[in-house]
Amino acid sequence: MLNARRSLFLGSMVAAAILVTGCGKEEPKPAAKAVGAPKTEPLKVAFAYVGPVGDGGWTFAHDTGRKEAEKEFGDRIKTSYVENVPESADAERVIRDMATQGNKLIFGTTFGYMEPMLKVATEFKDVKFEHATGYKTADNMRAYDVRAYEGAYVAGIIAGKMTKTNTLGFVASIPIPEVVRNINAYTLGAQSVNPKVKTKVVWVNKWFDPGKESEAATALINGGADVLLQNTDSSAVLQTAEKMGKLAFGWDSNMTAYGPKAHLASAIINWAPYYKKAIGEALKGSWKVETNWWGMKEGAIDVIAIGEMVPQDVKKMAEEKKAEIKEGKFNVWTGPLVGNDGKEVLAKDAKGDDKFIAGIMFYVRGVEGKVPSNK
Amino acid sequence: MEQLAPLIAATLSAGTPLLLAGIGLVVNERSGVVNLGAEGMMLIAAVAGFAVGFATGSPAAGLIAGAVAGMLFSLIFSALAIGLVTNQYATGLALTLFGAGLSAFAGLSYVGKSVPFKTTFEIPLLADIPFFGAAFFKLHPMVYFALLLTAVVAWMLARTRLGLVIRAVGESPESAHAIGYSVRAIRVGAVAFGGACCGLAGVYLSLIYTPLWVEGMVAGRGWIALALTTFATWRPWRVALGAYLFGSVTMIQFALQAEGIEIASQLLSMMPYIATIVVLALISRNPAFIRLNMPASLGKPFHP
Amino acid sequence: MLRLEARPIPSTLMGYAAPVIALLATVVFGSILFATLGKNPVAGLTVFFITPLETVRGLTEVGLKMVPLLLCALGLALCYRSNVWNIGAEGQLVVGGIVAGGVALLASPASIPGYFLLVLLAGMAGGMAWAAITAWLRDSFNANEILVSLMLSYVGGLLLLYLVNGPWKDPKGFNFPYSKTFDAVAMVPKLVPGTRLTWGIVIAFLALVVIWIFVARSKAGFRLQVAGHAPLAARFAGFSAREGIWMSLLICGALAGLAGALEVAGPLGQLTPQFSSGYGFAAIIVAWLGRLHPGGCVFAAFVMALIYIGGELSQSRLGLPAAITGVFQGMLLLSLLTADTFIHYRLRRV
Missing domain, CATH: 3.40.50.2300 (Response regulator)
Structure with missing residues (x-):
């Protein structure tokens, strides 16, 4: 009763995974509404x-x-x-x-x-x-x-081009691999177009509390961040950016209406x-x-409703990256990948497989601080 | 220094819903009634205010609707806890449960809707003062209204006949009854005022602080406001102190995180709660301090 | 006009009739509610009050849900009877679960049989320790226990979050915030094989008997209540309000902690970030609904368990939103409280 009983875990996938080879291929065309077929129990x-x-x-x-x-x-x-x-x-x-x-x-x-x-x-x-x-x-x-990290990466590209302070902000929920991945992907996307970018992270330790999300966003903006992304549920971060004259993204669904001036794009599921x-x-x-x-290939992830304030060339970069991801030509987790403790995690041109991706529990270089309660 | 002004501004905004609700609950409790339904009333008001703000396009209409909704909802509590002398604690909790459910049901069609209200404000001239302008004079009018309300309530309780009567009813309902005051009418009024203030706090959240409606969005602030009344020993200005203290510690722990401090965020998130406990313990050491202010009949039913 | 008039002595008849009247009122209001939503009222009420009890499995689930509600409510009722306004049973339950979980994580197949008793004792100790903070601040600093116990509930929740995200995270759990699963020897044995009901329910009823005897028969129980309600009289008689604060909070902490231990070492078998469904808070209603009496708490815990489970069933069976459950629960509670009025009062025409 006191706590919004909300806690969900987007999450990691399999380690020893047998993964995904071509699972988008056979999108089932549900046998056209059975004409005259015998009536069966639904x-x-x-x-x-x-x-x-x-x-x-x-x-x-x-x-x-x-x-x-x-x-x-x-x-x-x-x-x-x-x-x-x-x-x-x-x-x-x-x-x-x-x-x-x-x-x-x-x-x-x-x-x-x-x-x-x-x-x-x-x-x-x-x-x-x-x-x-x-x-x-x-x-x-x-x-x-x-x-979801594919969406965060593309958002990062836009953020990296749009930031004036070279400081991005991320309002994070609960420190599980999924969220840490999205922080990293956002940062990597931004660094791919603007190597000077660093990312500040604030954890609210809740999935859902618009007030707290807004307060966290305020703290990030006060700390110099000017383009925000969040891995929490509400549109509060975007609205806070709008109020304070900064930029931000929608997450989960198209959130344009919540902050037309601040809304750069929405990374949707x-x-x-x-x-x-x-x-x-x-x-x-x-x-x-x-x-x-x-991911994007199967239509489960997308970055949509890119705002008017985003210059054409940036928009084009984002669209091109989306296309590359869709065609399987680009892997977000491509070396050289360096942790923010300076240790190399992936060598040049090495690609992180799904086992690697599932186990990401460190920040990449450029993210400030350390993952909470990680030893 | 550069970050201090925005920190102050953020603290004042974050403390406002707690202050609005807390002030109402102080009056409520000074009359001897505890209403644990604060969270439910805030939720009902948040959705009602959002609905009216959305339909009319007027934030003022939304705010008024929220206050009215909170007040009307508090009447359910009054009918039971004052009219039928049910247990105040249990009735309040049931009201919270009821309000949470009802607001969620009523609000289903408002999820995902937004209200295009003006979000930036400044007081001419004052806003241009270096530092002070950014810290104090670019806030939403409701922030100042909450302080004004605090002043009015403080004055009302301490200096007016109405305040005296409310306090008398909370201290010794029997005596107040004996000298001819209607204890129940006064208590219903005080609870209604509490409901209206909780309503304002709720609609502040859904129309101003984060202009959106989602189920459960009050997220425990009603409970914090209830705790603040005891923190404040039922004194209006101390509610303001408590609300801003809570708000500032919340903001400071976020600011520390943004600076990349290497303390687990879960531990940092405990700070507002622990700070409140510590400050309460320190100021409560003098027993007279608490006892002098606590309404003697708080929570006790009265039947003439 | 009608007015309420105090009865010279509480009505025994109404004492028993009140819950029945409340249920009838709920049936009437509920029928109207379901009908306005276009659902068959009979089906709606059946789902809440009959379906959960139709099968053995259903009965065991109601029993399982009752355990934490009953344990916390027993402790809270004791606090409220001694005028100690502890509303932080949730925190005491969570910390009890944490400490119990810590002890359970140390277990191995080589541990002594009956290790789970150690786990339960650890849970009680954890809950007591958490409640002791409230008692100490109240006793030594005069700090209001409503605020302290509430704030400590939030702190306890964050402590749990910290532990399962950090030191106690299962190293093989792909970085999800869950502890290892406990060894079987640390788990509370099942009472009904093939279901989830553990000996926890027996333990809860044992606690009920103990508390009942303590309240009704023992000198300490009597002193506790006197100290709470008439501190001055109590002081003349040689007992102190301090005793009341400490004793009631520690007992409540122990019971809530036990409830936490029974959850983590019962149906869950590991520490998870949200192992309590807000039982400590729901138990406040249970305590009052049970009129702060141990026997009443059993009835109230049963009703609460029923409407929680009925709420889930009404979604899957009838497609009602969860929000309606809240409305319905609120209505039931408000009718119960209203009906209770007539134990002590009656209506008179003026």
Whole structure:
């Protein structure tokens, strides 16, 4: 009651990953609305959300994906959800109840549901489980996540060109690999066009508290940062930048309306393609255990609504980088990569694989401070 | 020095919602009633004010609507805790639960909407003074209003007949009743004032501080405001001190992080809470200090 | 016009009838609420009050949810009876869970059987230590316990966040803020095999009996309440308010800490950043709803557990938003409180 019970974990993927080779290729074209096909029971699909669908951020984005999937498959599926499911002992009960209710495909949209889902998955062999942002899988449970860092990198390119103080700011939520990755990607993107850039980071230790996010943004601006990005849920950082005459980005969804003068672009997550793929596979019977880590290539990540104040050449650079990432020609984690303690992490031209990316828990050179509670 | 002026300005803005709610709750509690529903009233007001601000395009209309919504919502509490002498603590908590749910439900269609209100302000001439201008004179009018309200409430409680009556009702409702005052009417009024102030605080958050509506956006500030009333020993100016102290420590820990200080951010985030405890312990050492101000009948039901 | 009139003695009849009246009122209001939302009122009410109790699994889940609510509420009721306004059971629960988790992390398969008892004791010690800070500041510095215990709840939450992000992070957990899972020997044994219900529920009811006897029968329990309610009289009789502050807070801390230990070493089996679903705060309502009486707390904890679980079910079964659950819960609580009024008062036509 005192705390917004919000805590979600975007997250790391698999280490020993079998990854992603070509998972965008077979975007299922759901067999066109079965004309005259025999009427069968709809597939029941359930979603467990960590926040309220009205959070305007993480859970909102998942629920938008759910609705789009529902539109796509019509009466062939029946979806339901439970929101505000805390990552406490409550999660297992909710997920088990979904399974007993005849749901055959269950999505858990936060890292903290990993252990509960595994426990329930062993009990319900005929139910398929999909866990967002985790790394463990089972015979009937697979993991999925998005490469949000690709969006952060492209935002960084714009930020690096737009900053006047060569100081960027990042309002960070909870120190998990995902967030640390995004801080680094933002910084690397900026340094790719402006080597002088450094990044200041403020952690609010919450996923969601517009007031605190705004206060953190104010502290960054007072400290000299003039282009901000955030890995928290609300539009407060952008609004604060607008108020204080600085620049910022939208995150998760298009936030232009919140700060038209400050809004450089929005790095968005779109879960719909993945939900359509997963549900389509379950309907066709082609669902199999794998780990899906989707990025720009699969349409899960994008940087959109680039603002009027961004000069054409910068806009072009951002668009070109997006195209390169989409075609798989560019890897954000390409050496030489140096940590902010001066140690080289990746040698020149070495590319970080998904195992490397999952384990990023250090700041790259140019980010100030150190990752909280990292020894 | 260069960073001090913006730090002061940020502190004043951050402390304002706590001050607005805290002042209302002081009056509320001086009449002998504890309303733990502050968080719920702030949420209801935040969404109501946002809705009206969004529909009318007028921030003033939104602010008034928020205050009215907070006041109306407090009447539920009054009906039960004062009218039917239910337990004040439990009723307040139930009100918070109710308000959180109702605001979330009512606000669903406002998620993702924005209000294009003016965000920068300055007081002519004064704003141009070096340092002081940036620190004190470029703030939203509500920041000054909160201070004005503090002054008015301090004066009202200490110097006016109304203040005397409110305090008498909080100290000894039986005596106040005996000399002919309607204890319940006065308490309902004080709770309504508390509700209106909490309402202003809530709508300050959703229309001014971070102009947006999302579920649960008050994020515990109602509880901090409640804690500040005891911190302040129910004195208005000390509420202001507490609110700005809390705000400043919050801002300072963020500023330290922005400077790249190598202390785990979770530990830094504890600072506002620990600072409040330490200061409270220091100022409370003199027992008379607390006891003289605490309304003697705080939290106790009164039935004529 | 009707007016409320105090009864000369509290009505025993109403004492039992009040909860029933409140439930009936909730049924009426709830039906209106569900009907306005276009849902079948019968289905809505069934989901809240019957579905959670239909299966053995459901019953065990209600029991599991009751444990922390009941333990915290017992401690809080004791505090409130002695006039100590502790609202920080949440912090005491969290720190209890932290210390219990610390001890549980030390366990190995070679540890002595019954190691989990050590874990539970550690949880109680942790909760007591956290509550002791509030008691000490109140006793030595006269610092208001409402503020201190509340602020310490936030600090406890951040401490947990620090530990699971740093020193206690599972080295094999891909840098996620979770501790290692505890060894089986550190876990509270299951009460009903195949479900999640542990011996925790038995322990909670044992605590209930102990507290009940303490309050109703023991001299210390009596002194505690006298010291809380009539400090002057108490001083004449030779007991001090200080005793009341320390004793009630330490007992509450121990119970809340035990609740935390039972969560982490029960259904969870590891330290996670959010292992409490706000039980310490919800227990404040439970304590008052139970009229600060140990027996009442059982009933209240049961009702709270039911409406939490019913809230989840109403989403998945009926597609109601979680927000409606809050509205419904608030309504139920407000009706219960209102009905309680009529134990001590009656309506009279004036």
